Amino acid sequence: xxxxxxxxxxxxxxxxxxxxxxxxxxxxxxxxxxxxxxxxxxxxxxxxxxxxxxxxxxxxxxxxxxxxxxxxxxxxxxxxxxxxxxxxxxxxxxxxxxxxxxx
Amino acid sequence: xxxxxxxxxxxxxxxxxxxxxxxxxxxxxxxxxxxxxxxxxxxxxxxxxxxxxxxxxxxxxxxxxxxxxxxxxxxxxxxxxxxxxxxxxxxxxxxxxxxxxxxxxxxxxxxxxxxxxxxxxxxxxxxxxxxxxxxxxxxxxxxxxxxxxxxx
Numbered sequence: 001x002x003x004x005x006x007x008x009x010x011x012x013x014x015x016x017x018x019x020x021x022x023x024x025x026x027x028x029x030x031x032x033x034x035x036x037x038x039x040x041x042x043x044x045x046x047x048x049x050x051x052x053x054x055x056x057x058x059x060x061x062x063x064x065x066x067x068x069x070x071x072x073x074x075x076x077x078x079x080x081x082x083x084x085x086x087x088x089x090x091x092x093x094x095x096x097x098x099x100x101x102x103x
Numbered sequence: 104x105x106x107x108x109x110x111x112x113x114x115x116x117x118x119x120x121x122x123x124x125x126x127x128x129x130x131x132x133x134x135x136x137x138x139x140x141x142x143x144x145x146x147x148x149x150x151x152x153x154x155x156x157x158x159x160x161x162x163x164x165x166x167x168x169x170x171x172x173x174x175x176x177x178x179x180x181x182x183x184x185x186x187x188x189x190x191x192x193x194x195x196x197x198x199x200x201x202x203x204x205x206x207x208x209x210x211x212x213x214x215x216x217x218x219x220x221x222x223x224x225x226x227x228x229x230x231x232x233x234x235x236x237x238x239x240x241x242x243x244x245x246x247x248x249x250x251x252x253x254x255x
Contacts, residue, residue: 010157013170013206013218014225018162021229041172041208042218064158084159087229088195 003034005060012040019062019083026090062086106251110181112243119186131182131205146175161194164234170206179217226253
């Protein structure tokens with residue numbers, strides 16, 4: 001699958017980046033392509049491109065706070081969880097998505 | 104980028120006396136204060152607890168990453184402490200915490216360099232293989248190495 005998403009935590013200092021790393025590792029381990037944008041204290045990094053969004057099969061929002069640009073995902077399948085879920089069990093989340101979303 | 108600007112041996116204590124979360128945060132804040140990185144300990148600790156109120160900072164596997172973004176911070180930096188005592192801490196697995204990594208962040212940072220370093224330390228903490236080493240090593244240099252190996 002082509003997975004995209006956003007990671008953003010309340011402080012934007014630590015959990016955002018741990019969540020991105022965990023999601024990326026878990027998805028790649030299971031053979032998926034993944035791009036995660038981070039919205040943290042530094043600002044937006046690794047901003048999703050229009051093309052990445054267009055070809056994506058699913059959007060994972062690992063967010064504890066309001067995010068910018070949610071309207072970019074209109075019409076997409078969105079899975080929204082807390083950063084806690086991702087940090088604690090990214091692998092299970094990816095498996096769950098595989099089972100429930102047909103690419 | 105150089106980790107030394109945010110973490111050095113003066114900011115690490117592998118033999119903390121703390122018996123509680125409060126004592127651990129206080130002990131690490133003392134290190135930051137003595138290094139000149141925090142100018143007002145009480146104000147900083149208050150901001151750390153403001154963050155604690157918003158969600159768990161225990162990552163599981165006996166590691167916690169409290170953080171404070173505060174006017175009381177002079178220099179964005181990290182203090183690392185370890186105690187043999189079981190610290191009760193809100194975490195993903197409800198195990199007691201032994202390693203505390205306290206992020207002190209300036210309210211207004213003129214550059215993003217320090218924030219970038221902090222984010223790369225956070226990325227290092229996504230790798231559970233380093234947790235065992237953080238829990239056992241007696242070498243402060245290794246602690247710095249483990250936390251900085253994702254820094255580009």
